[in-house]
Amino acid sequence: MDFENVHQVDLTLIGAKSVSFTLMVGAKQTKLDSDLVEKLMAHSSSVQLVKLKSSGKDALDFALAYYLGRAVLADPTAYFHIVSKDGGFDPLIDHLRARHIHVYRHASCAELTFTWPGKKAAVSDPILEKIVVKKVAAKKAAKKTVAKKVAKKAVGKIDSEETWMERVLKDFKEHPKAQPKKRKALIAKIANLIKKKVDGPEVQGVIDRMAKVGKLSFDAEDVPKYHL
Template sequence: MRTNYVLIDYENVQPEAMAVLSKEHFKVIVFVGANQAKVTFEVASALQQMGERAEYIKISGNGSNALDFHIAYYIGLLASKEPEACFHIVSKDTGFDPLINHLKGKKILACRSKDVTDIPIVKASNSKSPSEKIAVIIADLKRRGAAKPRAVKTLTSTISNMFQKQLSDEELQSLLLELQTKGIVSIAGTKVSYELPA
């Protein structure tokens, strides 16, 4: 499974449910502002348990968007080393959205979530009912923009990866059929087209 980097804007969001990032495919970087003297026990404890998959970066300067620029720098650095990785910025700051759109245009998977529990792969692993799974798939396809899978085989594999390869072949086929029934996906031979809801 691809590496999922979670870059947390700790000035903006102090997540409580850090344990959801304990799986091996997550690497977490918490960006702490120059004037922040401490992090919560829950965050420190969860990161300590992740060992080498987690780190803090305390920025050295103050100023408008100083922490945001650090996050943008690290995404660029990591994306050049691991272009297949997925990047999750955890922040309520919508100023990251143009950067995310630019990354998507470069075929780099990236998104912004307001909390760690809103990260798409976390939501997918917590969804139980078929309708919850369909909602997760639709949200992921919207986020992909022009980088949506164009072949049935690729779409099936994308959905399987979304749910950490925990779905049976029957469940995968059922989800594909549901997407077709709802008119979200059209399949012609091996090709896929989309009509995503607004």
């Protein structure tokens, strides 16, 4: 929580939940309200108070990002909630969520989506549970299907690169004097042999595969060397 930006702290959200709360306090915030201190002490096992020693532009924001990174590293599958009105965190949040990290920003504690203490749990519905189980199973099956398609496509790509590489190596062995002396000429030669565009990913894929199996290298001046 960005205490420089949001001053209303509500720790009732912790309750019996497995929630860790980090309060980020700026260097110029030298005093804490006694009521807040009591709240922090009541949940001391779940609360971490971080007080910056020096101030600067966006200093607390950088510190918050650092502690968020540490928390993500400790448990990448957890859910992380930033309490701050500062929209400057949103690009970082988008970046992390694109990498399947569960991060959200809330302008106040009231916007947090935890289940609050004292609320009764919903009554279990057997029919609804069956529907949920079926949906989960369907999602898992769909993921497996997608994974198989991706794997099949990847294998096909490898097979194509192997075939193209063999075609290129065969030509270079049969015509050693015609082997390209510059990278640009090599790219054009490979593109012509495999019938692909010179700026296409297929050509670079063949070059990478030749280098990987030890058939091609480049010297300090980027001149291709063939090991056929």
